[in-house]
Amino acid sequence: MAFYRYLLKRLLIVVPTLLGASIIVFLMIHLIPGDPVTVMLGERATDAAREALIQKLGLDQPLHVQFWTWLTNVAQGDFGISIRTNTAVTEEIFSRLPATVELTFAAIFIAVVFGIFFGVTAARYRNSIFDQMAIGFSLLGVSIPIFWLGMMMIFLFSVVMGWLPVSGRLTLGISLETITGLYLIDSLLTANMRAFWDALRHLVMPAAALSTVSLALFVRVTRSSMLDVLNEDYVRTARAKGLNMNIVIYKHALKNALIPIVTVVGLSVAQLLGGAVLTETVFSWPGIGRLLITSIGFRDYPLIQGIVFMLVFAFIIINLLVDLIYAYLDPRIRY
């Protein structure tokens, strides 16, 4: 029961935050110094074109009317029309979204699996060479600019070694029937192993680059959380009764060390969403991060607003989910 009350409370906090965020996204277009229409269409636009854009964006309406129209449209999934391509913003976003989702999930997967494994192993063999290396890595990992790391990976693995493709999601000429838009899953669903292998080869470098900061963080947090837990009585008991060390570590200790790890996984989502913009730019990955940068370059404000709103929305919902998982794992938090 207490969990449902907590759920309701958290949901009620999300509403004003979302509303506030949408006000910021909406106001963006009004913060442009000078005349937004000139900024978007350029100095040489005809009066007719200017008038058409003003009508389309409703810029001749009072501000609160504009906001209300915008908000009701957004609630119905309508972000307007892209100025550059003349297609619906929603359509543009959804055609690019699977690429970003695939990249982000692959990065989280790498960070969680390797982060927990390295963190646990470092704690288990405390002060060993491996532990020192894990600490060193987690120190370097949070300071490295991932866009530079990505470029160095391209140089090493693509230019020098020639092992992996430089950019994109699929080699030209390899056909793949898209079902979900996630190439790895689509290729498995259609039993297209050639496309699967090719998509995987394209995904490895960007995902590894994007995962670096989170991976470093997870190693650090898992290590310190495990060190705390390994000193607990129940771990000593489990060992004293002669249980296999692997069972003690992964079943008894890790389960209890997970709570701080879940929090950091949640926190790193923000980093991953921001990092996706950088990684997608380095690897010419056709996701929404890259679309955002392109649309900023073209001053395509409806598209910018749509992408930013979608990303913030995703971020708020993911944070909510993390909080709920956290509360579910540790009942003490709810009170």
Next chain:
Amino acid sequence: MGTEFQMFVRQFKKNRLAVVAFFVAMVLFFLALFGPYLTPYDPLATSHDTRLLPGFWDDNMENPLGTDGLGRDLLSRLLYGAGISLRVGITVIIITAVVGISLGIVSGYLGGVIDLLVMRIVDIVLAFPPLLLALVIVAALGTGIERAMLAIAIIYIPGLARIVRGSVLTVKELPYVEASKAMGGGHFWIMLRHVLPNVITPTVVYLTLLLGDAILYTAALGFLGVGIDPSMPEWGAMLSGGKDYLLLGKWWITVFPGVMIFLAVLSFNLLGDGLREAMDAKLRI
């Protein structure tokens, strides 16, 4: 006071990495201040004859770190870039400190509607992933070094305001604040004379930790081409300019600026960690 500072220094010295980081940071500050006078060439001067020259590894002592795609000397640009990155970083920290501390103190001390309003805005701004927020601001205001600074500062202000507000809430209940009120001290006087000095120490350490982060965001915006003017020798912008040449095997254009960003961010992070540990140790005693 003197002994307290000595104790702090002694604690700090125990962390060898932090001491190394301190010296690297000092070198970076030196480069930032005097880099423009040390540069062998004009960092903006282009020349067709010197395009894409390798550096010392190819016995080119004229341009020890090579030249870029427009024939500009890389060493000169890196030295000049140190000044840009640190100037942006420090300005961001100053803006963040002034606005964040003021907001935090006013919000925490006055409470009521103002507190509620400020904290709700803080919540909303924190609902944006940091880099995304900076991009929104740059997209609205346009590119340029001042706008990039403002955009990065806005990322940090809410977090700092929240931290300061937290300390203010404990400080304002203390007897000496009560005493000052009883003696007829005005709100502004109390905030300035009694509250501010007590929240400043934890804030300084937090701000050092932000400096590395701010340099990283500056480089990220420069790399994305939405930071400062791409022709300027900003480290992040240099990376973006060298990207295409990397595929041709001209690695030096991207390797060296990246190493500089990495070194700067790493040293400020380690320095911040060291300061925090030393401060914590001091507080424990």
